[in-house]
Amino acid sequence: MNVLIVYAHPEPRSLNGALKDFAVQHLRAAGHAVQVSDLYAMEWNATLAASEIPERVHHRADILREQEKLRWADTVIFQFPLWWFSMPAIMKGWVERVYTLGFGYGVGEHSDRRWGDRYGEGTLSGKRAMLVVTAGGWESHYSPRGINGAVDELLFPIHHGILYYPGMEVLPPFLVYKARSMGEQRFAAITEQLGQRLDTLATTPPIPYRRQNHGDYDIPAMILKADIAPAASGFAAHLA
Ligand code: FAD
Numbered sequence: 001m002n003v004l005i006v007y008a009h010p011e012p013r014s015l016n017g018a019l020k021d022f023a024v025q026h027l028r029a030a031g032h033a034v035q036v037s038d039l040y041a042m043e044w045n046a047t048l049a050a051s052e053i054p055e056r057v058h059h060r061a062d063i064l065r066e067q068e069k070l071r072w073a074d075t076v077i078f079q080f081p082l083w084w085f086s087m088p089a090i091m092k093g094w095v096e097r098v099y100t101l102g103f104g105y106g107v108g109e110h111s112d113r114r115w116g117d118r119y120g121e122g123t124l125s126g127k128r129a130m131l132v133v134t135a136g137g138w139e140s141h142y143s144p145r146g147i148n149g150a151v152d153e154l155l156f157p158i159h160h161g162i163l164y165y166p167g168m169e170v171l172p173p174f175l176v177y178k179a180r181s182m183g184e185q186r187f188a189a190i191t192e193q194l195g196q197r198l199d200t201l202a203t204t205p206p207i208p209y210r211r212q213n214h215g216d217y218d219i220p221a222m223i224l225k226a227d228i229a230p231a232a233s234g235f236a237a238h239l240a
Contacts (some may be wrong), residue, residue: 001032001033001074001075001201001202002032002033002034002035002072002073002074002075003027003032003033003034003035003073003074003075003076003077003201004034004035004036004037004069004070004072004073004075004076004077005020005023005024005034005035005036005037005076005077005078005079006037006039006076006077006078006079006091006094007020007036007037007038007039007078007079007080008039008040008079008080008081008087008088008090008091008094009040009079009080009081009088010040012041014081015081015134015176015179015182015187016079016080016081016134018187019079019132019134019176019190019191019194020036020038020079022191022194022195023077023079023132023194023198024036026194026195026198027198030198030199035069035072035073037066037069037094039090039091039094040090042062044062044090044093044094045062045093045097046089046090046091046092046093046094046096046097047093048093048096048097052097052100059100062097063097063098063100066094066097066098067098067100067103070098070123070124070127071123073127074127074128074202075127075128075129075130075201075202076124076127076128076129076130076163076168077129077130077131077132078091078129078130078131078132078158078163079131079132079133080131080132080133080134081133081134081135081179082133082134082135082136082137085148085149085154086157086158087158095162099162099166103123103166104122104123104165104166105118105165105166107122107123107166108121108122110220112219112220113213113219114213114219115212115213115219115220115222117167117213118165118166118167118212119160119164119165119209119210119211119212120164120167120169120209120210120211120212120214121167121211121212121213122165122166122167123166123167124166124167124168125167125168126167127167127168127169128168128169128170128171128201128202128206129163129168129169129170129171130170130171130172130173130174130197130201131155131158131159131163131173131174132173132174132194133155133173133174133175133176134175134176134179135175135176135177135178135179136178136179136180137177137178138177138178139175139177139178141177142154142175142177151173151175152235153234153235155173156235159173159207159209160209160235160238164209169206170206170207170209171201171204171206171207172204172207174193174194174197176190207239208239208240209238209239209240210224210238210239210240216228216240224237224238
């Protein structure tokens with residue numbers, strides 16, 4: 001399997017750095033090919049330029065290289081520390097620049113039966129994606145009634161809007177809570193669990209998001225049909 005790790009942490013000796021190194025070694029030892037986009041080390045330019053907005057598309061070499069890595073990958077892992085309830089800005093800027101018109105969005109034809117190729121279809125369909133995220137907060141803080149909001153809801157914009165949108169199947173995330181309380185023993189337990197998740201990348205059932213063009217939504221309103229999960233609303237309504 002070809003695995004791309006898109007990774008954002010400025011400090012190689014961080015917990016994230018150690019988990020990323022572990023993942024690379026573990027995957028390679030299992031016979032997989034691994035590429036890493038280490039965004040800070042690459043000094044990734046996270047700012048979409050005027051020349052890159054859709055009407056004046058000029059894809060720079062750095063964007064084309066990342067798109068090529070995505071095409072190459074069977075599985076894409078996005079690894080980052082949770083910063084202000086989301087991915088670090090450098091990774092958001094990677095998405096903004098790499099997901100160009102005709103690649104990340106604006107793919108496929110629009111008709112009264114299809115609304116382009118997205119949400120389960122698109123350039124990256126057939127690939128799998130998984131988040132590896134560390135957070136300072138506790139697991140209870142991210143539980144369904146926790147003060148920070150439920151983690152599934154917090155990650156929905158990334159899972160559904162960034163990974164599923166261009167076609168990837170999204171695996172449940174690998175989360176490390178209370179990340180600042182780390183000792184040798186806990187680190188060993190976490191790498192063991194991460195290793196198990198890496199060993200099952202090809203077989204773990206994805207989050208069952210609904211497909212856009214398979215009958216659940218009214219097109220072009222793109223709203224769930226009245227008879228589909230009538231009591232459901234919000235993010236959870238998009239789970240089949
Ligand atoms: P590090 O600080 O590098 O390490 C964490 C611990 O792991 C340390 O004790 C370190 O000694 C230990 N460690 C590192 N490597 C190893 C190793 N190889 N073996 C054993 N132990 C090791 N948290 C939230 O929950 N929600 C937020 O919205 C949020 N926003 C943030 C915004 C910013 C700007 C910042 C800076 C932090 C924020 N945090 C938030 C906290 C953040 O998520 C955590 O600090 C981060 O996830 C920890 O990961 P790290 O790689 O930076 O850990």
